[in-house]
Amino acid sequence: MAGRRVVVFPSAAELGPVLASLVASRAEKAISSRGRFTLGLSGGSLVNILSKELPALPELDCSKWVVGFCDERLVSFDDPESTYGLYKSQLFSKVNIPDNAVLTIDSSLSVQDCAEDYTRKLKKAFPDDEFPVFDLLLLGMGPDGHTCSLFPDHPLLEENKKIVAPISDSPKPPPQRVTMTFPVVNAARCVSFVSTGGSKAQVLKEVLEGREGSVYPAARVAPTKGELFWLLDDPAAASLSIHVERPGSGETL
Numbered sequence: 001m002a003g004r005r006v007v008v009f010p011s012a013a014e015l016g017p018v019l020a021s022l023v024a025s026r027a028e029k030a031i032s033s034r035g036r037f038t039l040g041l042s043g044g045s046l047v048n049i050l051s052k053e054l055p056a057l058p059e060l061d062c063s064k065w066v067v068g069f070c071d072e073r074l075v076s077f078d079d080p081e082s083t084y085g086l087y088k089s090q091l092f093s094k095v096n097i098p099d100n101a102v103l104t105i106d107s108s109l110s111v112q113d114c115a116e117d118y119t120r121k122l123k124k125a126f127p128d129d130e131f132p133v134f135d136l137l138l139l140g141m142g143p144d145g146h147t148c149s150l151f152p153d154h155p156l157l158e159e160n161k162k163i164v165a166p167i168s169d170s171p172k173p174p175p176q177r178v179t180m181t182f183p184v185v186n187a188a189r190c191v192s193f194v195s196t197g198g199s200k201a202q203v204l205k206e207v208l209e210g211r212e213g214s215v216y217p218a219a220r221v222a223p224t225k226g227e228l229f230w231l232l233d234d235p236a237a238a239s240l241s242i243h244v245e246r247p248g249s250g251e252t253l
């Protein structure tokens with residue numbers, strides 16, 4: 001791992017623009033070295049932050065982006081629970097990401113078939129990689145320490161062969177989902193968590209300061225060769241005693 005950076009902002013409002021500039025800088029780097037930028041998105045508060053901040057960036061060009069989902073709920077795209085549906089109406093409609101560059105699930109399939117279909121889509125998009133190597137994965141963490149749809153004590157935490165796995169007993173509704181597995185998450189060139197709000201403070205202390213072998217799925221995110229960021233606000237970071245960075249305004253990561 002290239003080293004973990006825990007970066008704390010006074011509030012989510014200050015975090016947003018820095019997250020957007022992180023996306024833009026990793027996109028520029030990826031496009032200049034490999035001709036495209038591969039980004040994995042998660043749901044939760046990231047949808048609103050990215051939908052507000054990315055279109056506000058001057059000269060944002062998404063024409064060479066390929067976007068996938070770290071996890072997705074198996075519901076139709078017009079269901080308010082659909083992560084793709086939310087991004088489509090709030091973000092993709094405002095930027096120039098080509099429609100065919102967004103890798104969506106086929107929500108008409110059974111959860112097993114949906115995971116296999118999404119695996120095929122990722123393999124096609126990353127033909128040279130045993131596990132797809134995304135330039136950037138953006139993750140959230142639930143109050144139970146889950147990330148993607150990888151939940152505490154779930155057998156999927158040990159999945160090391162599949163790229164995408166089905167889950168039909170998600171403790172957080174809706175129960176049927178597909179999720180990237182840890183080998184994909186930890187193969188990424190850069191992973192950034194975004195976690196805000198006081199309800200995350202205790203679990204963040206366990207995840208970031210706890211012993212190795214933590215039961216929290218988020219603690220298992222450790223890119224083998226890539227960068228790892230934890231972008232937090234003050235309420236979420238309130239219980240931490242480790243060293244954290246506090247960037248000045250206009251500073252980039």
Ligand SMILES: O=C(O)[C@H](O)[C@@H](O)[C@H](O)[C@H](O)COP(=O)(O)O
Binds near residue numbers: 073141147148194196
């Ligand atoms: O699929 C889901 O149920 C959500 O996407 C969920 O996994 C979310 O990412 C985390 O709970 C973090 O949520 P916040 O970003 O709102 O803290």
